[in-house]
Amino acid sequence: MKLRILVLGAGFGGLELTSILSETIGDRLDLTLIDQNDSFYFGFSKLDVMFGRKSTDAIMIPYKSIEKPGVQFRQETILEIDPLKKCVKTSRATYEADVLVVAMGANYDINATPGLAEANEYYSLAGAEKLREAIPAFTKGHAVVGVCGAPFKCPPAPSEAALMLHDYLVRAGVRDACTISLVIPYASPIPPSPDSSKALIKAFEERGIKFIPQRKVRSIDPSAKTAVLDDGTELPFDLFLGIPKHVAPDVVLQSGLAENGWIPVDKDHLLTKFANVYAIGDVTSVGTPKAGVFAEGAAKIAATSIIAAFTGSESHATYTGAGSCYIEFGEGKVGRVDVDFFSGPKPFGIHQEASEMLVEAKEYFGSSRKKRWFE
């Protein structure tokens, strides 16, 4: 008998889980992977698009190239999830399965921040493409990189945007005519790693980037061109690079799976409160940051648990919430932080200084995933 699995969302988590199941039990697998898009792209590619380092076409990896034993990909929009019946309705069909895996990531609620719709954000691909046109026109005045809500994906990404903007303006010969401010809700850029935070704060100081910690952007006044922070401070801007408030997809919120906005799961198996329904990655409240590496780590644990239940063996894997994040420091260098959220009494991170060698390591991080998931 084949194991019928529905994987909802073909992002970091869904692709990793699908690849492991296919490799391990492909001959006994009937897995349907569903995503609304026709292609995958890495979250960090949005920085490349925004700063004109890569075209949109160059970052797209089409799902149609997935050819894995026991796997079929469907480009459809998920409209309803019934976790009790493990039944899913899409724009084209209705599916039933033995096991459901929800890996639908986080969406953006642009309207949660008044005025943001009339300014710019770079967390969506469309937003990054819009900014690619707007940034070259910014030759003097104030730039603000501002986080509008927590949790948000990839905690280092606002710092990366500020450092990359600095480089861009230096290359354009206009840096002296511009200021850059960075607003984040945490006390330091990467709270679990004091060393990475120190290195980033030093980089901000060296480049004259104003770091404003423990604040969020509450609203934008598009006519006055000011960002209003949660303590009432007004920051004038000529260029705004926003990080919008994140939310779980509506269909997840309507399914009964979520509590307080995200899906709670147990750390040992990534199971939800519904039998044989798993959730992995950004859509959960498992306790790790919203980042691809953690979605991938959760996928490994969920896949092990699914295989163990199917083959009647025991799963001994434990989710340590560990992962390595690469950090763009600008000036052709990338740093790295190796973080572990659950092994010790509190989360801790080990910093690797920014270098040209880590640029190659980041490239390999992307190319090795592309190979594993798509070839």
Ligand SMILES: Cc1cc2nc3c(=O)[nH]c(=O)nc-3n(C[C@H](O)[C@H](O)[C@H](O)COP(=O)(O)OP(=O)(O)OC[C@H]3O[C@@H](n4cnc5c(N)ncnc54)[C@H](O)[C@@H]3O)c2cc1C
């Ligand atoms: C600027 C930026 C930089 C980043 N840099 C990094 C980095 O360097 N390292 C890192 O690890 N992470 C990084 N991230 C974060 C990373 O992209 C995400 O955390 C990661 O993709 C989450 O994986 P996931 O599988 O949970 O969700 P996603 O990868 O977001 O996948 C969810 C999938 O579900 C699909 N979906 C959602 N709703 C529906 C629906 N109704 N019907 C059908 N399909 C649906 C979506 O189309 C999507 O493909 C970055 C993010 C941003 C924005």
